[in-house]
Amino acid sequence: MSDLLLxxxxxxxxxxVAALAEWAACMVYVLVARRRTVWLPTAAIAGAGxxxxxxxxxxxxxxxxxxxxxxxxxxxxxxxxxxxxxxxVSVLEAGYLVAKSFVVAELAASLYWQIVWFWLGDSAAWVRxxxxxxxxxxxxxxxWAIERRRMADGAGLGVTWRDMAGAAAIAVLTxxxxxxxxxxxxxxxxxxxxxxxxxxxxxxxxxxxxALFAQQEVRRELQARRDADATAQLLGNQHDQYVVSRxxxxxxxxxxxxxxxxxxxxxxxxDPASRAQLLxxxxxxxxxxxxxxxxxxxxxxxxxxxxxxxxxDDGIEVRCVVDGTLxxxxxxxxxxxxxxxxxxxxxxxxxxxxxxxxxxxxxFAHDDFVMLRVANSYDGTVTRxxxxxxxxxAEQGHGYxxxxxxxxxxxxxxTVSVDPGERWFSLHVLLPRxxx
Numbered sequence: 001m002s003d004l005l006l007x008x009x010x011x012x013x014x015x016x017v018a019a020l021a022e023w024a025a026c027m028v029y030v031l032v033a034r035r036r037t038v039w040l041p042t043a044a045i046a047g048a049g050x051x052x053x054x055x056x057x058x059x060x061x062x063x064x065x066x067x068x069x070x071x072x073x074x075x076x077x078x079x080x081x082x083x084x085x086x087x088x089v090s091v092l093e094a095g096y097l098v099a100k101s102f103v104v105a106e107l108a109a110s111l112y113w114q115i116v117w118f119w120l121g122d123s124a125a126w127v128r129x130x131x132x133x134x135x136x137x138x139x140x141x142x143x144w145a146i147e148r149r150r151m152a153d154g155a156g157l158g159v160t161w162r163d164m165a166g167a168a169a170i171a172v173l174t175x176x177x178x179x180x181x182x183x184x185x186x187x188x189x190x191x192x193x194x195x196x197x198x199x200x201x202x203x204x205x206x207x208x209x210x211a212l213f214a215q216q217e218v219r220r221e222l223q224a225r226r227d228a229d230a231t232a233q234l235l236g237n238q239h240d241q242y243v244v245s246r247x248x249x250x251x252x253x254x255x256x257x258x259x260x261x262x263x264x265x266x267x268x269x270x271d272p273a274s275r276a277q278l279l280x281x282x283x284x285x286x287x288x289x290x291x292x293x294x295x296x297x298x299x300x301x302x303x304x305x306x307x308x309x310x311x312x313d314d315g316i317e318v319r320c321v322v323d324g325t326l327x328x329x330x331x332x333x334x335x336x337x338x339x340x341x342x343x344x345x346x347x348x349x350x351x352x353x354x355x356x357x358x359x360x361x362x363x364f365a366h367d368d369f370v371m372l373r374v375a376n377s378y379d380g381t382v383t384r385x386x387x388x389x390x391x392x393x394a395e396q397g398h399g400y401x402x403x404x405x406x407x408x409x410x411x412x413x414x415t416v417s418v419d420p421g422e423r424w425f426s427l428h429v430l431l432p433r434x435x436x
Contacts (some may be wrong), residue, residue: 013128014113015057019075021109021136024051025101028140030086032147033097050084054425072175076102090410096159098422100212103174108139110178114198122146136406146213159409166215174208190362226337255333297324303339304361309346315349315357318343320375322363326370329434330412338372338408342427345434346376349425353379365433372429380422405429 027046060071079101083094112135121127121360178201268277293304304320311318327335343361350357362373404417405427414431 005401015061016054017132018105019050019053019057020132021105021112022079023053023082024136024140025108026082026086026098026125027078027145028104029083029097029101029147032144033087033089033093038413045082045085051079052078071292090159091361092159092161093162095164096167099164099171100209103171103205103212104139104143104176104236106178107202107209110135110198110202110205111135111139114202114411117198127273160390164218167212168337170208170215170392174205174211178202178204178208186273190425206378280366293320293322295320295322295324297327297335299335300324300327300339300363303336303343307343311350314347314351315360316347316353316363317357320361321415322361324363326363326365326433334408334411337404341402341404344371344430346374346425346429349377349378353377357393366430368433370431370433372431375426377423378425380420402427 023046026049030042030046056074056078058072062068076098079098080091080094081102083089083097084091087094087097087139091095102402112132115131115135116128120131136291293308294299295301295304298324301324304318304322308318308320330338339361343359346359350359357377359374359376363372364371402416402418409416409429409431412431413431417428417430419426419428
């Protein structure tokens with residue numbers, strides 16, 4: 001049966017084609033998802049990866065079916081290491097790219113074997129090599145053209161465990177479906193001709209590749225929805241800042257006209273105690289105009305100003321010691337999601353305690369890192385589910401929003417920690433400072 005599927009190719013040729021296809025697919029994703037790539041070391045890593053894949057396939061290909069399957073697992077591991085070393089991506093991101101590379105390699109190799117069966121026959125070796133190069137170039141160029149705008153410079157990654165598990169499942173099912181007649185001898189395929197099996201194999205590999213690309217499109221749509229939500233949040237915060245600014249301007253204009261009367265009253269008062277009381281009343285009347293925040297970052301200003309306005313309506317004091325310029329390296333959508341979720345969670349917990357209610361926000365440089373610390377007064381009660389903190393409104397679909405905060409921190413190479421104390425709940429986000 002395997003002879004039918006391989007179009008008369010000898011085992012060594014078949015194994016070398018598989019190794020070359022896997023290596024070439026990895027190299028395409030190195031080009032597509034390049035991230036701070038240094039080309040000379042990458043070339044050395046690529047050469048070592050090609051030698052390792054070829055040697056591994058030649059060694060395990062001569063073993064039993066079980067040994068061959070073990071060799072496939074080792075080949076996937078080599079591809080994983082190759083992508084991690086070449087791209088400096090996370091283990092999850094590399095695994096996701098391995099799944100796509102493996103399926104693309106299977107498709108390219110299957111298509112080549114089909115061409116060998118139908119047209120090449122007993123052609124010279126150089127003809128087969130030329131055709132192999134053309135097939136690999138065509139398939140991989142198509143992949144590059146599809147992926148280059150979606151994943152350029154690491155965009156489109158940010159892979160989760162769920163994404164990784166889905167891609168791995170598609171890759172495994174595709175491989176098993178296209179190689180089932182090589183793995184086990186099925187009576188139902190005994191009378192099926194080689195061309196039909198080759199058609200089926202190529203079709204299964206093609207469907208697997210389409211499924212992986214479709215999964216990526218779903219991920220992109222979900223990310224677009226999250227970005228749209230973050231944009232709406234940013235616009236809402238900016239509107240809040242506008243409302244506060246307009247309210248403050250109107251109040252300043254009104255008090256400007258009234259200030260002359262207050263000054264005349266102070267001047268006319270001869271009793272020192274009454275004069276002091278008038279001055280205290282005047283100072284107290286001016287304390288309500290500190291809602292606007294100036295941090296050096298307009299996005300941070302919009303978020304903090306909007307949150308302070310809403311917090312004041314709930315009787316919650318928000319104190320900010322923030323250097324907004326430290327977040328200039330982050331995209332506005334990430335800034336709004338990070339600060340917005342962190343402060344919303346703090347306000348939600350602070351509303352559950354009697355006055356005085358307080359939230360403290362600090363953003364400062366700490367060595368080569370940026371530290372965001374949000375602390376809030378709370379009732380000392382936390383709820384956990386599966387080892388993670390959740391809101392007591394979990395049955396309504398609400399949560400602490402830590403998953404979004406963690407995702408943003410991980411995307412920028414940072415970490416998130418929480419400290420549920422007796423009276424204060426603290427959230428710490430540590431982010432590396434680019435260029436430091």
